[in-house]
Amino acid sequence: MILRLLAKYRRTVVLASAVLVSFLLMTMEVRQEENLTPFLKRLLLESVSPFLKATTYVKHTAQEIWDNYVDLRFVRQENLRLHEEIEALQTRLRVLEEADRENLRLKDLLGLRGRVSFTVVPAGVVGKDATNWFHSLLIDLGARDGMRRHMAVIAPGGLVGQIVEVSRSSARVQLITDPVSSVGALLQTSRVTGLLVGARSGRLRIRYLPVRAEVREGEVVITSGLGGVYPKGILVGKVAAVDRRSGALFQEAIVEPSIDFSRLEGVLVVAGEGSRPLRSQRREE
Amino acid sequence: MIWLVGGILGVVILQTTITPLVELGQVRPDLFLLLLYLGSYKMSPVRACLWGSVLGLYEDALSGAPLGLNVFTLSLLGYALVRVREELEETRLVPHVVLLFLAGLSSGLMTLGVLAFFGMGRELGESLIWVVLPTAVYTTAVGALLLFGTRLGRLVEVKL
Numbered sequence: 001m002i003l004r005l006l007a008k009y010r011r012t013v014v015l016a017s018a019v020l021v022s023f024l025l026m027t028m029e030v031r032q033e034e035n036l037t038p039f040l041k042r043l044l045l046e047s048v049s050p051f052l053k054a055t056t057y058v059k060h061t062a063q064e065i066w067d068n069y070v071d072l073r074f075v076r077q078e079n080l081r082l083h084e085e086i087e088a089l090q091t092r093l094r095v096l097e098e099a100d101r102e103n104l105r106l107k108d109l110l111g112l113r114g115r116v117s118f119t120v121v122p123a124g125v126v127g128k129d130a131t132n133w134f135h136s137l138l139i140d141l142g143a144r145d146g147m148r149r150h151m152a153v154i155a156p157g158g159l160v161g162q163i164v165e166v167s168r169s170s171a172r173v174q175l176i177t178d179p180v181s182s183v184g185a186l187l188q189t190s191r192v193t194g195l196l197v198g199a200r201s202g203r204l205r206i207r208y209l210p211v212r213a214e215v216r217e218g219e220v221v222i223t224s225g226l227g228g229v230y231p232k233g234i235l236v237g238k239v240a241a242v243d244r245r246s247g248a249l250f251q252e253a254i255v256e257p258s259i260d261f262s263r264l265e266g267v268l269v270v271a272g273e274g275s276r277p278l279r280s281q282r283r284e285e
Numbered sequence: 286m287i288w289l290v291g292g293i294l295g296v297v298i299l300q301t302t303i304t305p306l307v308e309l310g311q312v313r314p315d316l317f318l319l320l321l322y323l324g325s326y327k328m329s330p331v332r333a334c335l336w337g338s339v340l341g342l343y344e345d346a347l348s349g350a351p352l353g354l355n356v357f358t359l360s361l362l363g364y365a366l367v368r369v370r371e372e373l374e375e376t377r378l379v380p381h382v383v384l385l386f387l388a389g390l391s392s393g394l395m396t397l398g399v400l401a402f403f404g405m406g407r408e409l410g411e412s413l414i415w416v417v418l419p420t421a422v423y424t425t426a427v428g429a430l431l432l433f434g435t436r437l438g439r440l441v442e443v444k445l
Contacts, residue, residue, distance in 0.1 A: 011364075014331045018338050018360035025353030030403050037352045044346035048297045055302045127301030127347065132312050132420050133396060133407075134349030138301065164349070174349060179407060202311050262308060 042167040045138075049126075049170045053140055056126040060265065118231055120154070120268035121145070126170065135178040135198065137161075139267060142169040150229050152270040158235035158258035159183070159223060160267050175261055176236070177202055184226035185236060187253075190215055193224045196236060196255065204237060204255040211251050215242050221255050231270060289324075289336070293343060296320045301347055312419040314427040317344045317355070318392055321363050322385055322428060330367040337363030351403065358395045362388055378432060385428045389421030 006013055029037040071078070127138035141147050143166050153160040153173045161181060165172040174181055177198040185196035185206050192213040194206040209215060219239040225232025235258050243252040296316045304313040317340045325333040337359035344355040366388060373380050397412055407416075 011331055014334050015360070015364050018334050019357060021338070022341070022353040022357035022360065025356065026351045026399070026403055029351040029353065030405075040342075041346045041352055044343055048294065048343070048347070051294060051298055052301060055298045059302060128305045129349060130297075130300045130317070130344045130347035131315070131350055131355070131396075132416050133400075136349045138347070172349070178349060180349070180405065262305060262311075 038165070041165060045165075045167045045170060045172075049138075049167065052126045052138065052170075056124065056140075060124075119271045121271050122266060123153075123171075123269055124266050125264050134180075135175040135261070136164070137173045137175065137264065137267070139171050139173055139269070140169070141269065142167050142171050144168055146271065147171045147269065152230045152234075153267050154234055154270060155259055155264060155267050157260075158237065159230065160259065160261075160264065162229050163269070173267065176204060177257065177261060183230055183236070184224040185221050185255075186224035186232075187213075187215060187239070188220040188222055190219065193226065194250075194253070196221070199254075202257075202261075203240065204257055206239075206253040206255060207250065209251045209253060211244070211249060213251070215239060215251065215253050217241060221253075289339075292320055292324065293340065296340070297343055297347060300344075309423065310415075310419065312416070312423055314424045315389065315392065315420055316424075316427075317341075317359065318362070318389060318424055319385075319428050319431070321359055322366060322388060323431070325363055325366045325370065328363075328367060330364045333363035333367045334360045335363075337361070351405070354396060354399055357399060358392050361395070362392055365391075378429075378436060381432055382425060382429045386421055386425040389424045390417065393417030393420060 025037055025040075121141065123139040123141040125137050126140045129136040137160075139147075139153075147163055147166050149163055149166060151163045153162060159176055161173045161175040161178070163171050164174040175198070176183055176196065179198045181198045183196040184193060186193050187206075187209075190213050192209055192215070194209040196204050196206050199205045206221065217239055221236040221239060223230040223232055223234040223236060237255045237257040237259075239253045240256040241254040243254065245251075296319075300313070300316045304316065307313065321333070321337050321340055324336055328336060338356050341354075341356035341359040342352070344350070344359070345352045348355075366384070369384060370381075373384065393412075393416060397407060397409070397417065400406055
């Protein structure tokens, strides 16, 4: 009887089941109570991870061959230009070394804590978010390489985001441009802090800036270190515009990120503060 | 079966590694939707619904979306696409392109609705301008090219 009914209303039953299962999965994920959804995500990610890595490897190799060919054509001119640049940078470095020494000496005199250093692990980008709704990256390091959720991810140009999902051999990094990302930010000149959130246009927005703070266009934005995920002092970008509305309790700033996220091929995962290697930290945990 | 597995694998690789190279204003075509559309040509509504669910699972796993979001949109769309296409003439290209655009638009609006339902709502105007419409247009353009190419191929085959 039941089987006959099921056969009769097969279309409706299948459609209703698909809708029900999807809502069940979403409820579980949103509530973060069950272990089923992270497990399923890890399983699906793991099933395609080797193919993504292989494709990225082929893509990078082809890109490298082409770049090497192009580079060879301009190598002499480039060499001369680089020599000049090295000389200029060496002069600048000597001045900065002197300033650094003076800085350390003054810090010692004032009894301030030394600069925090952190260990980083290089990782390759093997894929980007499959939808246009979220901004994330897939990297080629996973749980077996010591990756964990909420590890900060940076690049030579500045802040990238944080790890939000980890499977055995890969991890997903939520970019700071993601609409649900939030980072504690500090404006370097005016020394005010705010909450940096992603915006759809690819720019970032700093919320909750004191209305009396004098925020200027072009001001450098760094991480504030508040919240515990991102170390303090990592470059985020520059203020592109300031949004002051009359009567508002706070002002907002639009920030141009220092990184072109569409061109990221490799990132650095902040494995931990201090100079301890990752393995010893894991052992301690 | 091989066709299905190959299709999923191909679209996963293309969507996550190749489409970022053809990104226009942070928007990429939705190849999962396109594969669902093309695959549903040879499927019953029930099969298309299940096919949409599997594709949705992979799309969710490879994005920041909560698991189930694209399962919901693609399974419903898979079912609806076959039902609507049963009414369309196979030979005319324009209605198919319009249907694909409407599917892209519906997918975006459903995503917006579901995200709002689960407390992850986005600004309506901003999402429509920056995500829903551009994605639907880009996906339709790629789909139209594919459909046109397929028809052209068939035409040449017949002539030869």
